[in-house]
Amino acid sequence: MKQAQIDILANWASSWLEWQRRNYQIPGIAYVIFDNNELLVKGGLGYADLDEKSKVDPTTTMFRVASISKSITAMAIARLWQQGRLELDDQLDKYLNIGKIGVLKLRSLFSHTSGLRRDGLLPFWDNDEFPDSDGLFEEARVKGAEVFAEDRKYKYSNFAYALLGQVVEKVSGMSYEEFIKSHITDPLNLKNHYCDIKGLKANERKKLAKGYSRFEYDSLLNSSRETFKEIQTKSYAPAVGHTISAVDLSRIAQQLFLKNEDILGAKIKQTILKPRKVEKHPDDTYALGFKVWKNGNNQLIGHGGSFAGFRSYYAICPKYSLGAVVLTNSMNDRAKSMVEALIDMAIKIKIKGAGVKKYQIFEGMFSNRWSDIQILGMGEDIYYYDLSSNSPSNELIKLEKRGKGFIDENASGGDYKGEGVEYIFNSRGTIRYLKWGSSILYPKYWK
Numbered sequence: 001m002k003q004a005q006i007d008i009l010a011n012w013a014s015s016w017l018e019w020q021r022r023n024y025q026i027p028g029i030a031y032v033i034f035d036n037n038e039l040l041v042k043g044g045l046g047y048a049d050l051d052e053k054s055k056v057d058p059t060t061t062m063f064r065v066a067s068i069s070k071s072i073t074a075m076a077i078a079r080l081w082q083q084g085r086l087e088l089d090d091q092l093d094k095y096l097n098i099g100k101i102g103v104l105k106l107r108s109l110f111s112h113t114s115g116l117r118r119d120g121l122l123p124f125w126d127n128d129e130f131p132d133s134d135g136l137f138e139e140a141r142v143k144g145a146e147v148f149a150e151d152r153k154y155k156y157s158n159f160a161y162a163l164l165g166q167v168v169e170k171v172s173g174m175s176y177e178e179f180i181k182s183h184i185t186d187p188l189n190l191k192n193h194y195c196d197i198k199g200l201k202a203n204e205r206k207k208l209a210k211g212y213s214r215f216e217y218d219s220l221l222n223s224s225r226e227t228f229k230e231i232q233t234k235s236y237a238p239a240v241g242h243t244i245s246a247v248d249l250s251r252i253a254q255q256l257f258l259k260n261e262d263i264l265g266a267k268i269k270q271t272i273l274k275p276r277k278v279e280k281h282p283d284d285t286y287a288l289g290f291k292v293w294k295n296g297n298n299q300l301i302g303h304g305g306s307f308a309g310f311r312s313y314y315a316i317c318p319k320y321s322l323g324a325v326v327l328t329n330s331m332n333d334r335a336k337s338m339v340e341a342l343i344d345m346a347i348k349i350k351i352k353g354a355g356v357k358k359y360q361i362f363e364g365m366f367s368n369r370w371s372d373i374q375i376l377g378m379g380e381d382i383y384y385y386d387l388s389s390n391s392p393s394n395e396l397i398k399l400e401k402r403g404k405g406f407i408d409e410n411a412s413g414g415d416y417k418g419e420g421v422e423y424i425f426n427s428r429g430t431i432r433y434l435k436w437g438s439s440i441l442y443p444k445y446w447k
Contacts, residue, residue, distance in 0.1 A: 074289020211309015
């Protein structure tokens, strides 16, 4: 992608994400848009800590990414498979003395088809007390660990991935943390990635974003929100414990493109990224550590994560060799749609190209009491969309050039269809306001 295209993408992404952040009251967002070779756009919006007013930095601010940890654990297991130290169809009891569930295959645990409970039997999502490895093994031997027979149904299981972390330790002869560091973190030169928060030094803890709850409202709509404490996930770190910056997660995600073989070979990735279907699943499917789903006409591969105070997502689009990461520090549900939107933006600009210079003076964000819009150029044309859109690249509306202004010939819903868009400039040559039909819109700037 050329620099002019990257500049448009950076402006589009930051403008739209900042509107979304404020509208959905998300304290902070770190994001990256990348291709298979480089990080194209990276940014931090808002705050990692509202009390300290410390701003989000996409390179150094670390977020709890929860179930995205599974993708990293999957890469660790695949690495051991690539080295010939295990087979995906090995039974669990080849490595762990774990009782009845030892007959389950690694492949089934990998793909959430083992039939195991989601979280064992302990309420750690409510009391923040995750079990250590002894507690994990004790739970594994308890009657009722299995809910379904193996390979019958898709059933998401953090419990299964906690056990896979134990397999990594047994096969490698290293702790899970040591293996991840020596086989993933260090080879990719990641500076802000840890399997859990245990043992973090004071200067590293300062990089951790604070996690915030959703808002609670009283009858007068006065709001309050909780700040969650930092907790260790212990034996569940392989499933939900990783802490990482947006830039470092992007480096890991880039390794999913087949041409990048620093961690895993292309043939290994073709296996672990292939969806494993044991039943019809209409929305998305699960491969071996990765979700696979359709966004419009494009297949995406990635994963999401939900932790107390955090929502995160990453995805790659193999067809266009593009991907995105979004990390947030609140209990919102926007991370997945944000990642999809960022990838769609990058695809649109990759196809259409950069805007022509003659239109740059007309670009910007504009607002009145009814709406907030952004106008931007791509290729030979100029477009607008509403900043409230969940899918901005699919809701671009082209403005037709007429004389010194434009005609809104393609207005959605016919509101101002065929009416003029006139730019009024001040003496300095900057935009004073737009006259859009009979409405007035003023330039919008973030305060």
